[in-house]
Amino acid sequence: MEDKWSKFKAFIGTICFAVFGVVSFMDINYPDNPINIGVGIVIGLLFSFVSKKVLSILVSMFNGKLKTTHGRKIVKEMVSKTLVYMLPFAVMAFFSTYYLGWTANSAFVSSAVMTCAALTAVEIGKLKEKPSIVDTIATTVSSSILSTVWVLSIGLLRVIPGYVLAIIKLVLPLISQFKI
Amino acid sequence: MTQQARAPMPKWRVILNMMLSPGNVLKSTVSKVSWKFSVIVSAVAFMFFFLQTGLDLYKTMQKDMLFVILSALKGAIYGGVAIPLLAGLVWLIARLFKSDKDLKWVISSFCLSYSGALIYGICGICFSLILGWRTSVAFGITGVLWATGPLMAVIREMTGAKAFVSIVISTIVGVIVLFSWYILGGA
Numbered sequence: 001m002e003d004k005w006s007k008f009k010a011f012i013g014t015i016c017f018a019v020f021g022v023v024s025f026m027d028i029n030y031p032d033n034p035i036n037i038g039v040g041i042v043i044g045l046l047f048s049f050v051s052k053k054v055l056s057i058l059v060s061m062f063n064g065k066l067k068t069t070h071g072r073k074i075v076k077e078m079v080s081k082t083l084v085y086m087l088p089f090a091v092m093a094f095f096s097t098y099y100l101g102w103t104a105n106s107a108f109v110s111s112a113v114m115t116c117a118a119l120t121a122v123e124i125g126k127l128k129e130k131p132s133i134v135d136t137i138a139t140t141v142s143s144s145i146l147s148t149v150w151v152l153s154i155g156l157l158r159v160i161p162g163y164v165l166a167i168i169k170l171v172l173p174l175i176s177q178f179k180i
Numbered sequence: 181m182t183q184q185a186r187a188p189m190p191k192w193r194v195i196l197n198m199m200l201s202p203g204n205v206l207k208s209t210v211s212k213v214s215w216k217f218s219v220i221v222s223a224v225a226f227m228f229f230f231l232q233t234g235l236d237l238y239k240t241m242q243k244d245m246l247f248v249i250l251s252a253l254k255g256a257i258y259g260g261v262a263i264p265l266l267a268g269l270v271w272l273i274a275r276l277f278k279s280d281k282d283l284k285w286v287i288s289s290f291c292l293s294y295s296g297a298l299i300y301g302i303c304g305i306c307f308s309l310i311l312g313w314r315t316s317v318a319f320g321i322t323g324v325l326w327a328t329g330p331l332m333a334v335i336r337e338m339t340g341a342k343a344f345v346s347i348v349i350s351t352i353v354g355v356i357v358l359f360s361w362y363i364l365g366g367a
Contacts, residue, residue, distance in 0.1 A: 084343070088328050088351040092358055100362050104317045111325035118329065122203065 006081050013083020013116075016090035017048035020109050023097040024154045025161060031098060035168075036161045043157060048083075051146050055079045055117060058142040059124060062134045070127060078127075082119040086112040106154065110147035117143030188212060195221060199296040202330035206289055206337050215288040221298055222291035223260030228301025229324060230255025232316040233365040235308050254364050263291055266356065270349060274338040277345060281338050289334045296326035316365075324361070328354050 021044020027033040056076045060067070066074055089112035096102045117139035125131025189197075189209055198205045234251030237243040267290035271283050304319025328350055335346035 085329075085332060085347060087347050088332070088354045089325065091351045092325070092328075092354045095355055096358060100358070102317075107317060107322045107325055111322060111328065115329040115332075 006077060009082075009084035010080035013080060013086055014045065014048050016083065016086035016112065017051070018044040019090040019094055020044050020105075020112070020150075021047065023093045023105050024109070025158065026097055026103070027161070028101075028103065033161070035164050039161045039164060043154075043160075047146075047150060051113065052076070052079055052083070054142050054146060055120060055139065058138045059120065059135060062132070062138055063124060066124070066127060074127070075124070078123045079120050082116050082123055085116050085119050089115070106147075106151045109150050113143045113147045113150070114140075117146075191217065194292070195295040195298060198292045198330060199299055199326065202293070202333040205292070206333055210289045210292065211285060213288055213292070215284045215291075218288040218291035219260055219264055222263045222294045223256045225294040225298035225301050225323070226259030226263070227252050227256040228305055229297060229316075229320045229361070230258065230365050232301070232304050232308055232320045233361075236314040236316045239312070239314060251365060258360070258364060259291075259294065262360065263294065266353060267291065270335065270338070270353065273349065274335070277339040277342060279338045279340070286334075286338065289337070290331070293327045293330035293334055294324070296330070297323035299323070300326065324357060325354075 018041045021040035021042070022037050023040070025036045025040035025043065027036045030036075056079050059079065060075045063075060089108045093105045093108035096108070097105055118136070121135040121139040122131075124135050189212075194205065194209055194213055197209070231248065231252040234243065234248035238245060238248050264287045267287045268283065270290065271279070271281070271286040274281070274286070300319045300323025304315035304323070307313045307319065308315045331353060332346045332350045335349045336343060339345045
Protein backbone atom coordinates (compact mmCIF):
# COMPACT_ATOMS: atom_id res chain seq x y z
CA MET A 1 0.00 0.00 0.00
CA GLU A 2 2.81 2.38 1.04
CA ASP A 3 4.69 1.52 -2.14
CA LYS A 4 1.63 2.26 -4.30
CA TRP A 5 1.10 5.55 -2.46
CA SER A 6 4.75 6.53 -3.08
CA LYS A 7 4.40 5.67 -6.76
CA PHE A 8 1.22 7.76 -6.95
CA LYS A 9 3.05 10.72 -5.34
CA ALA A 10 5.89 10.38 -7.85
CA PHE A 11 3.36 10.20 -10.70
CA ILE A 12 1.63 13.41 -9.52
CA GLY A 13 5.06 15.10 -9.38
CA THR A 14 5.78 14.07 -12.98
CA ILE A 15 2.36 15.37 -14.10
CA CYS A 16 3.16 18.70 -12.40
CA PHE A 17 6.31 19.05 -14.50
CA ALA A 18 4.24 18.36 -17.62
CA VAL A 19 1.82 21.13 -16.54
CA PHE A 20 4.74 23.53 -16.08
CA GLY A 21 5.85 22.63 -19.60
CA VAL A 22 2.38 23.22 -21.05
CA VAL A 23 1.92 26.64 -19.40
CA SER A 24 5.45 27.72 -20.38
CA PHE A 25 4.89 26.88 -24.06
CA MET A 26 1.34 28.24 -24.25
CA ASP A 27 0.60 30.13 -27.47
CA ILE A 28 -1.11 33.39 -26.37
CA ASN A 29 -3.02 33.69 -29.64
CA TYR A 30 -4.08 30.04 -29.75
CA PRO A 31 -4.02 28.60 -26.20
CA ASP A 32 -5.27 25.17 -27.32
CA ASN A 33 -2.51 24.78 -29.93
CA PRO A 34 -1.83 21.00 -29.82
CA ILE A 35 1.78 21.42 -31.01
CA ASN A 36 2.62 23.81 -28.18
CA ILE A 37 0.85 21.58 -25.66
CA GLY A 38 2.69 18.49 -26.97
CA VAL A 39 6.10 20.18 -26.95
CA GLY A 40 5.35 21.56 -23.46
CA ILE A 41 4.53 18.09 -22.15
CA VAL A 42 7.70 16.58 -23.65
CA ILE A 43 9.96 19.36 -22.33
CA GLY A 44 8.25 19.19 -18.92
CA LEU A 45 8.76 15.43 -18.69
CA LEU A 46 12.36 15.80 -19.80
CA PHE A 47 12.94 18.40 -17.11
CA SER A 48 11.24 16.11 -14.58
CA PHE A 49 13.73 13.36 -15.46
CA VAL A 50 16.72 15.73 -15.27
CA SER A 51 15.53 17.27 -11.97
CA LYS A 52 15.10 13.89 -10.30
CA LYS A 53 18.53 12.78 -11.52
CA VAL A 54 20.33 15.98 -10.44
CA LEU A 55 18.67 16.04 -7.00
CA SER A 56 19.27 12.31 -6.46
CA ILE A 57 22.93 12.49 -7.49
CA LEU A 58 23.69 15.55 -5.36
CA VAL A 59 21.91 14.24 -2.27
CA SER A 60 23.40 10.74 -2.73
CA MET A 61 26.92 12.22 -2.76
CA PHE A 62 26.54 13.13 0.91
CA ASN A 63 24.45 10.16 2.03
CA GLY A 64 26.47 7.06 1.30
CA LYS A 65 25.62 5.58 4.70
CA LEU A 66 21.90 5.97 4.13
CA LYS A 67 22.11 3.72 1.08
CA THR A 68 23.57 0.87 3.11
CA THR A 69 21.01 1.19 5.92
CA HIS A 70 17.84 1.96 3.89
CA GLY A 71 18.61 0.46 0.48
CA ARG A 72 20.23 1.63 -2.72
CA LYS A 73 17.21 3.51 -4.09
CA ILE A 74 16.26 5.38 -0.93
CA VAL A 75 17.41 8.84 -2.08
CA LYS A 76 15.75 8.46 -5.48
CA GLU A 77 12.51 7.39 -3.78
CA MET A 78 12.60 10.34 -1.40
CA VAL A 79 13.18 12.79 -4.25
CA SER A 80 10.31 11.30 -6.30
CA LYS A 81 7.96 11.26 -3.30
CA THR A 82 8.44 14.91 -2.36
CA LEU A 83 7.70 16.06 -5.91
CA VAL A 84 4.00 15.71 -5.04
CA TYR A 85 4.37 19.02 -3.18
CA MET A 86 4.58 20.70 -6.58
CA LEU A 87 0.84 20.23 -7.01
CA PRO A 88 -0.27 23.62 -5.53
CA PHE A 89 2.25 25.44 -7.72
CA ALA A 90 1.24 23.54 -10.86
CA VAL A 91 -2.47 24.22 -10.25
CA MET A 92 -1.78 27.91 -9.59
CA ALA A 93 0.42 28.13 -12.71
CA PHE A 94 -2.35 26.53 -14.78
CA PHE A 95 -5.05 28.91 -13.51
CA SER A 96 -2.85 31.99 -13.79
CA THR A 97 -1.94 31.15 -17.39
CA TYR A 98 -5.27 29.93 -18.75
CA TYR A 99 -7.71 32.03 -16.68
CA LEU A 100 -5.77 35.16 -15.72
CA GLY A 101 -3.74 35.32 -18.95
CA TRP A 102 -0.31 35.64 -17.35
CA THR A 103 2.71 34.59 -19.33
CA ALA A 104 5.39 35.08 -16.67
CA ASN A 105 5.09 31.71 -14.96
CA SER A 106 8.73 30.95 -14.23
CA ALA A 107 8.13 32.09 -10.62
CA PHE A 108 5.82 29.10 -10.13
CA VAL A 109 8.44 26.65 -11.40
CA SER A 110 11.24 28.18 -9.31
CA SER A 111 9.14 28.19 -6.13
CA ALA A 112 7.94 24.63 -6.76
CA VAL A 113 11.45 23.26 -7.33
CA MET A 114 12.83 25.14 -4.30
CA THR A 115 10.02 23.94 -2.02
CA CYS A 116 10.33 20.31 -3.10
CA ALA A 117 14.11 20.36 -2.76
CA ALA A 118 13.83 21.78 0.77
CA LEU A 119 11.30 19.08 1.66
CA THR A 120 13.62 16.41 0.26
CA ALA A 121 16.27 17.59 2.72
CA VAL A 122 13.69 17.41 5.54
CA GLU A 123 12.60 13.88 4.57
CA ILE A 124 16.22 12.69 4.28
CA GLY A 125 16.88 14.26 7.69
CA LYS A 126 14.07 12.20 9.21
CA LEU A 127 15.89 9.00 8.24
CA LYS A 128 19.00 10.04 10.16
CA GLU A 129 19.69 10.33 13.85
CA LYS A 130 20.63 13.97 13.39
CA PRO A 131 19.56 15.99 10.32
CA SER A 132 22.54 17.40 8.43
CA ILE A 133 22.88 20.96 7.13
CA VAL A 134 24.82 19.50 4.18
CA ASP A 135 21.58 18.01 2.80
CA THR A 136 19.88 21.40 2.99
CA ILE A 137 22.81 23.06 1.21
CA ALA A 138 22.96 20.31 -1.45
CA THR A 139 19.22 20.56 -2.21
CA THR A 140 19.24 24.36 -2.16
CA VAL A 141 22.17 24.54 -4.56
CA SER A 142 20.70 21.93 -6.90
CA SER A 143 17.24 23.54 -6.90
CA SER A 144 18.75 26.96 -7.61
CA ILE A 145 20.68 25.50 -10.55
CA LEU A 146 17.58 23.67 -11.83
CA SER A 147 15.29 26.69 -11.67
CA THR A 148 17.91 28.88 -13.37
CA VAL A 149 18.32 26.28 -16.11
CA TRP A 150 14.52 26.14 -16.54
CA VAL A 151 14.13 29.94 -16.77
CA LEU A 152 17.03 30.32 -19.23
CA SER A 153 16.28 27.28 -21.38
CA ILE A 154 12.54 27.92 -21.77
CA GLY A 155 13.31 31.24 -23.44
CA LEU A 156 15.52 29.47 -25.98
CA LEU A 157 13.29 26.41 -26.43
CA ARG A 158 10.17 28.45 -27.30
CA VAL A 159 11.20 28.21 -30.97
CA ILE A 160 10.66 24.43 -30.99
CA PRO A 161 6.87 24.49 -31.64
CA GLY A 162 7.54 26.65 -34.72
CA TYR A 163 10.08 24.12 -36.04
CA VAL A 164 7.70 21.23 -35.34
CA LEU A 165 4.95 22.99 -37.29
CA ALA A 166 7.37 23.63 -40.18
CA ILE A 167 8.40 19.96 -40.25
CA ILE A 168 4.74 18.86 -40.21
CA LYS A 169 3.95 21.22 -43.09
CA LEU A 170 6.91 19.83 -45.00
CA VAL A 171 6.26 16.16 -44.32
CA LEU A 172 2.46 16.05 -44.71
CA PRO A 173 2.43 16.81 -48.47
CA LEU A 174 5.15 14.20 -48.97
CA ILE A 175 3.08 11.58 -47.14
CA SER A 176 -0.02 12.42 -49.15
CA GLN A 177 2.01 12.11 -52.38
CA PHE A 178 3.40 8.79 -51.22
CA LYS A 179 -0.14 7.48 -50.55
CA ILE A 180 -1.22 8.32 -54.14
CA MET B 181 22.67 31.01 30.66
CA THR B 182 19.29 29.51 31.56
CA GLN B 183 17.70 32.95 31.38
CA GLN B 184 19.23 33.42 27.93
CA ALA B 185 17.76 30.14 26.77
CA ARG B 186 14.31 31.18 28.00
CA ALA B 187 14.47 34.61 26.37
CA PRO B 188 11.90 34.94 23.57
CA MET B 189 13.22 34.77 20.04
CA PRO B 190 13.63 38.22 18.42
CA LYS B 191 10.75 39.03 16.07
CA TRP B 192 13.02 39.35 13.01
CA ARG B 193 14.35 35.84 13.67
CA VAL B 194 10.82 34.44 13.92
CA ILE B 195 10.06 35.94 10.49
CA LEU B 196 13.31 34.68 8.95
CA ASN B 197 12.98 31.21 10.49
CA MET B 198 9.37 30.90 9.38
CA MET B 199 10.52 31.62 5.84
CA LEU B 200 13.45 29.20 5.88
CA SER B 201 12.47 26.47 8.32
CA PRO B 202 8.73 26.61 9.09
CA GLY B 203 8.63 23.13 10.62
CA ASN B 204 10.85 24.10 13.57
CA VAL B 205 9.02 27.40 14.18
CA LEU B 206 5.63 25.66 14.18
CA LYS B 207 6.78 23.13 16.75
CA SER B 208 8.55 25.48 19.13
CA THR B 209 7.93 29.20 18.57
CA VAL B 210 4.44 29.91 17.18
CA SER B 211 2.67 29.24 20.48
CA LYS B 212 4.86 31.92 22.12
CA VAL B 213 4.21 34.53 19.42
CA SER B 214 1.28 36.93 19.79
CA TRP B 215 -1.38 36.39 17.13
CA LYS B 216 -1.59 40.17 16.74
CA PHE B 217 2.07 40.26 15.68
CA SER B 218 1.40 37.52 13.12
CA VAL B 219 -1.58 39.42 11.70
CA ILE B 220 0.64 42.51 11.37
CA VAL B 221 3.21 40.41 9.46
CA SER B 222 0.54 39.27 7.01
CA ALA B 223 -0.97 42.77 6.70
CA VAL B 224 2.39 44.40 5.96
CA ALA B 225 3.37 41.58 3.55
CA PHE B 226 0.20 42.06 1.50
CA MET B 227 0.45 45.85 1.75
CA PHE B 228 3.88 45.68 0.08
CA PHE B 229 2.63 43.13 -2.45
CA PHE B 230 -0.37 45.26 -3.50
CA LEU B 231 1.78 48.41 -3.38
CA GLN B 232 4.18 46.87 -5.90
CA THR B 233 1.28 46.14 -8.25
CA GLY B 234 0.10 49.74 -7.90
CA LEU B 235 3.60 51.08 -8.50
CA ASP B 236 4.02 48.88 -11.61
CA LEU B 237 0.77 50.22 -13.07
CA TYR B 238 1.78 53.78 -12.10
CA LYS B 239 5.14 53.43 -13.83
CA THR B 240 3.45 52.32 -17.07
CA MET B 241 1.07 55.31 -16.70
CA GLN B 242 -2.00 53.11 -16.49
CA LYS B 243 -2.98 54.36 -13.02
CA ASP B 244 -2.45 57.48 -10.90
CA MET B 245 -0.85 57.90 -7.46
CA LEU B 246 -4.22 57.68 -5.69
CA PHE B 247 -4.57 54.16 -7.06
CA VAL B 248 -1.13 53.27 -5.68
CA ILE B 249 -2.11 54.48 -2.18
CA LEU B 250 -5.47 52.71 -2.34
CA SER B 251 -3.72 49.50 -3.51
CA ALA B 252 -1.45 49.56 -0.46
CA LEU B 253 -4.47 50.15 1.79
CA LYS B 254 -6.42 47.31 0.16
CA GLY B 255 -3.39 45.04 0.64
CA ALA B 256 -3.11 45.90 4.32
CA ILE B 257 -6.82 45.18 4.86
CA TYR B 258 -6.56 41.99 2.81
CA GLY B 259 -3.58 40.69 4.81
CA GLY B 260 -5.00 41.85 8.13
CA VAL B 261 -8.60 40.69 7.69
CA ALA B 262 -9.03 38.28 4.76
CA ILE B 263 -6.03 36.08 5.57
CA PRO B 264 -7.04 35.56 9.25
CA LEU B 265 -10.60 34.80 8.01
CA LEU B 266 -9.16 32.27 5.57
CA ALA B 267 -7.20 30.81 8.49
CA GLY B 268 -10.47 30.52 10.44
CA LEU B 269 -12.05 28.67 7.52
CA VAL B 270 -9.11 26.26 7.33
CA TRP B 271 -9.35 25.78 11.13
CA LEU B 272 -13.01 24.73 10.68
CA ILE B 273 -12.07 22.30 7.88
CA ALA B 274 -9.17 20.91 9.95
CA ARG B 275 -11.59 20.11 12.77
CA LEU B 276 -13.06 17.47 10.45
CA PHE B 277 -9.64 15.80 10.66
CA LYS B 278 -9.71 15.98 14.47
CA SER B 279 -7.28 18.89 14.73
CA ASP B 280 -6.42 19.83 18.31
CA LYS B 281 -4.97 23.23 17.42
CA ASP B 282 -6.80 26.27 18.76
CA LEU B 283 -7.92 29.15 16.57
CA LYS B 284 -5.24 31.54 17.87
CA TRP B 285 -2.46 29.08 16.94
CA VAL B 286 -3.95 28.59 13.49
CA ILE B 287 -4.33 32.34 12.79
CA SER B 288 -0.85 32.97 14.14
CA SER B 289 0.88 30.29 12.08
CA PHE B 290 -1.23 30.94 8.97
CA CYS B 291 -0.40 34.66 8.99
CA LEU B 292 3.26 33.99 9.80
CA SER B 293 3.43 31.78 6.70
CA TYR B 294 3.55 35.03 4.76
CA SER B 295 6.90 35.95 6.39
CA GLY B 296 8.61 35.10 3.09
CA ALA B 297 6.20 37.40 1.27
CA LEU B 298 7.13 40.18 3.72
CA ILE B 299 10.86 39.75 3.09
CA TYR B 300 10.33 39.56 -0.67
CA GLY B 301 8.02 42.57 -0.38
CA ILE B 302 10.65 44.69 1.37
CA CYS B 303 13.24 43.74 -1.28
CA GLY B 304 10.72 44.38 -4.07
CA ILE B 305 9.83 47.85 -2.78
CA CYS B 306 13.55 48.73 -2.56
CA PHE B 307 14.19 47.59 -6.14
CA SER B 308 11.02 49.33 -7.33
CA LEU B 309 11.76 52.67 -5.69
CA ILE B 310 15.56 52.78 -6.03
CA LEU B 311 16.15 51.11 -9.39
CA GLY B 312 12.72 51.71 -10.90
CA TRP B 313 12.11 48.03 -11.67
CA ARG B 314 8.66 46.53 -12.11
CA THR B 315 8.62 44.05 -9.27
CA SER B 316 5.06 42.79 -8.69
CA VAL B 317 5.73 39.46 -10.44
CA ALA B 318 9.44 38.92 -9.69
CA PHE B 319 9.17 39.78 -6.00
CA GLY B 320 5.44 40.04 -5.22
CA ILE B 321 4.16 36.80 -6.71
CA THR B 322 7.34 34.90 -5.76
CA GLY B 323 6.89 35.99 -2.14
CA VAL B 324 3.27 34.85 -2.02
CA LEU B 325 4.22 31.58 -3.72
CA TRP B 326 6.95 31.07 -1.13
CA ALA B 327 4.18 31.05 1.50
CA THR B 328 2.80 27.82 0.00
CA GLY B 329 5.58 25.74 1.60
CA PRO B 330 4.98 27.06 5.15
CA LEU B 331 1.20 26.81 4.59
CA MET B 332 1.54 23.12 3.73
CA ALA B 333 3.62 22.67 6.89
CA VAL B 334 0.94 24.47 8.98
CA ILE B 335 -1.90 22.38 7.58
CA ARG B 336 0.15 19.19 7.98
CA GLU B 337 0.67 20.10 11.63
CA MET B 338 -3.06 20.78 12.02
CA THR B 339 -4.25 17.57 10.38
CA GLY B 340 -1.83 15.20 12.10
CA ALA B 341 0.70 14.93 9.25
CA LYS B 342 -1.87 14.16 6.54
CA ALA B 343 0.30 15.17 3.59
CA PHE B 344 -2.29 14.93 0.85
CA VAL B 345 -4.92 16.92 2.80
CA SER B 346 -2.34 19.66 3.39
CA ILE B 347 -1.47 19.74 -0.32
CA VAL B 348 -5.12 19.97 -1.39
CA ILE B 349 -6.03 22.71 1.14
CA SER B 350 -2.84 24.69 0.32
CA THR B 351 -3.70 24.48 -3.38
CA ILE B 352 -7.20 25.88 -2.73
CA VAL B 353 -5.82 28.65 -0.48
CA GLY B 354 -3.15 29.51 -3.07
CA VAL B 355 -5.70 29.74 -5.88
CA ILE B 356 -8.04 31.90 -3.71
CA VAL B 357 -5.17 34.30 -2.86
CA LEU B 358 -4.09 34.48 -6.52
CA PHE B 359 -7.59 35.23 -7.84
CA SER B 360 -8.42 37.70 -5.05
CA TRP B 361 -5.19 39.59 -5.73
CA TYR B 362 -6.07 39.65 -9.44
CA ILE B 363 -9.50 41.12 -8.63
CA LEU B 364 -8.50 43.53 -5.84
CA GLY B 365 -5.01 44.48 -7.01
CA GLY B 366 -6.08 45.33 -10.55
CA ALA B 367 -3.23 43.26 -11.98
